Amino acid sequence: MNTAIIYRLLTMVFLALAGGFLLCGGVGLLMGEALGSAAPRAFGIAIAVSLVLALLAHWIGRQGTPKLFRREALCAIGMSWIFATLIGSIPYVLIVENCEFSDAVFESCSGLTTTGATAFSNFHEFPKSLLLWRSLSQWVGGLGVVVFFVAILSSLGAGAKILFSNESSGASSDFEQGRVQRGAFHLLLYYLGLTGACLLSYRFGGMDWFQAVNHAMTTVATGGFSTEAGSFEHFNSPMLEWIAIVFMILSATTFILVIRLIRARAFKLHNFHEVIWFYSLLLISVGLLTVYLVELDGTLPDHEMIRTAAFQATSIMTTTGYASADFDTWLPPAKMLLIILMFVGGCSGSTAGGIKIVRVVIALRAAIQSIIHSFRSNITLPMRMGGRLLGERAIQSVVVFLLLMVSLQIISMLFVSAIEPHLSFIGVFSSVQSTLFNIGPGFDAVGPTENFHFMRGITKCYLCLLMILGRLELYAVLVLFAPSVWKRYS
Helix, strand or coil: CCCCHHHHHHHHHHHHHHHHHHHHHHHHHHCCCCCCCCHHHHHHHHHHHHHHHHHHHHHHHHEEEECCHHHHHHHHHHHHHHHHHHHHHHHHHCCCCCCHHHCCCCHHHHHHCCCCCCCCCCHHHHCCHHHHHHHHHHHHHHHHHHHHHHHCCCCHCCHHHHHHHCCCCHHHHHHHCEEEEEEHHHHHHHHHHHHHHHHHHHHHHHHCCHHHHHHHHHHCCCCCCCCCHHHHCCCCCCCHHHHHHHHHHHCCCCCCHHHHHHHCCCCCCCCCCHHHHHHHHHHHHHHHHHHHHHHCCCCHHHHHHHHCCCCCCCCHHHHCCCCCCCCCCCCHHHHHHHHCCCCCCCCCCCCCCCEEEEEEEEHHHHHHHHHHHHHHCCCCCCEECCCEECCCCHHHHHHHHHHHHHHHHHHHHHHHHHEEEEEEEHHHHHHHHHHHHCCCCCHHHHHCCCCCCCCCHHHHHHHHHHHHHCCCCEEEEHHHHHHHHHCCCC
């Protein structure tokens, strides 16, 4: 194990955190926060801690070789998220009155993993600097750190590609041809451009500049943190909801499609099966939810029902987690549909969470082929996705991943129910699902109008682990617990 290169990567993480703290603290001062108040002091301490750790990590890794292979990349990713979560909790601990450490860690982890669940009921009363840190952590967690790593560390070659593929929740052939730096640059441009367009749209839609900046970052990151207690319901604006719908969909669509457009490369839309499935399932879900809302409340105008259905279906499927209505009061069929959308998630190679629709499609096709093969064993049915033939190993890896995720959810439900015996079955189920798949809100005790503060500290810490596992898709965290990985590098 080349541990020195891991420390060098961690140095960059700590420096990035220091820069984020400096930005938020500076904005807070510009917006009227007193220099000697709690918020500036907290961000000053957070900056100091980050810089000290950066110096320490740099000193430890100063004599390392620049070689980065798969296990080093995976370890670097997993350790980066764990350390960033702990350091990112410092402002919450020092600013929020009577803040429990588990709440601070939970909030920090929820931000960096773009989950959007909260442990605070009064977050809308936070200082401007802390609200900005909540949103910035989601924006960085969405894709900003990924692009930074890949663009700056292109000299690492294949290692940089591994970093990208794990952080972006899905590898792509566009980044398998040795053009990592160029691909990252285009990705950065798109991410920044999408954020800027979303910001201006929100501003002209009725938000003030501070609200627009925060919601733009959390929308593009599909994170769902809001500056307001009622999320989008607070604004009561159809225009803002439609703007959010558009940008949530764009953020959950595979960025590879957009990068090909930027590069002016020829492609056939029907080769992007995942995108077609994503939009099709979303449209069907909006239609079904509209029908359910008609049965639930026939007093709402048709256009309002359609907008509410479109907003919540999009918010849940893209794993953003915004709320324009309390969907915990909806009929059971509507809740079941939302649970399915939570599981499926958005496209691979986007900021969305969930299983990813491409895996669901591959697993369903594999099941159908297995059934056909059971009574027609002489027939070989090749499986194609995105215009490419999928090998047996690729299909097997998808099936294994799904089994691991389902097993993890079951084990986690048993653990949470044992620690939190007062929770109902749906409360336990949705608390695990909403964190493991980086959704944010759930049902019952963790519904869209509730929070996770009532849970015990050990439960919140365990849910933090689930958030990181879900964001990094298991392997980058599980590899940290493999003894063979930590053998001496040679």
